[in-house]
Amino acid sequence: MSIRLGVAALSLALLSPAHALDYRSTARPALLYDAPSTAASRVAVASAGLPLEIVVDTEGWAKVRDPGGQLAWIEKAALGGARTVMVKAELSDVRREPRADAEVVFRAVRGVLLRVTGEMRADGWLPVRHADGLTGWLPAFEAWGQ
Known part of the structure; x- marks a missing residue:
């Protein structure tokens, strides 16, 4: 019985509409890292106002995709409210x-x-x-x- 419920729940999840993509823009120039830590390697600098797609949202950090498709981590404090x-x-x-x-x-x-x-x-x-x-x-x- 529990296997059927699990399969049914999984089927419903797969049939649900995809979540809308979440985009945020940088509030100021910001460093992008290869891991969620300021001790990680810096991979780029994002200019102020750059829109970034939020791929993973964790406490204090977000994994983002830039307009060129590159993935990196950014401190969430560097993201602003303006879209x-x-x-x-x-x-x-x-x-x-x-x-x-x-x-x-x-x-x-x-x-x-x-x-x-x-x-x-x-x-x-x-x-x-x-x-x-x-x-x-x-x-x-x-x-x-x-």
Whole structure:
């Protein structure tokens, strides 16, 4: 009987929807390590505002994936509350309204960081603000970190 319950529970877990990816951005330039300790080897420096995917969340540390796909550890204190995304398309049009035919407010090239100013819409548009203050809507598929 307990084996059947275990199999049933496992089946339900496998059929449940996947959890949404968790992204956080660095609050300031931060060191990335190869293990969750300041005594570990330093592998990179993350610039301020860099969006990182949280892969493992432990007390005081997070294992993260950077936009290039590299895995490393970061002190959670280095992560901020502001959400950012990195443009991954060669050139992205940020539009005045969340429509493909809306006026282009500005264009952002690959690697530009944009602050997320609200929730992504069901139709895939993300409200963003450039460091210069310009705001608009970006197709979410053209950004990494949402």
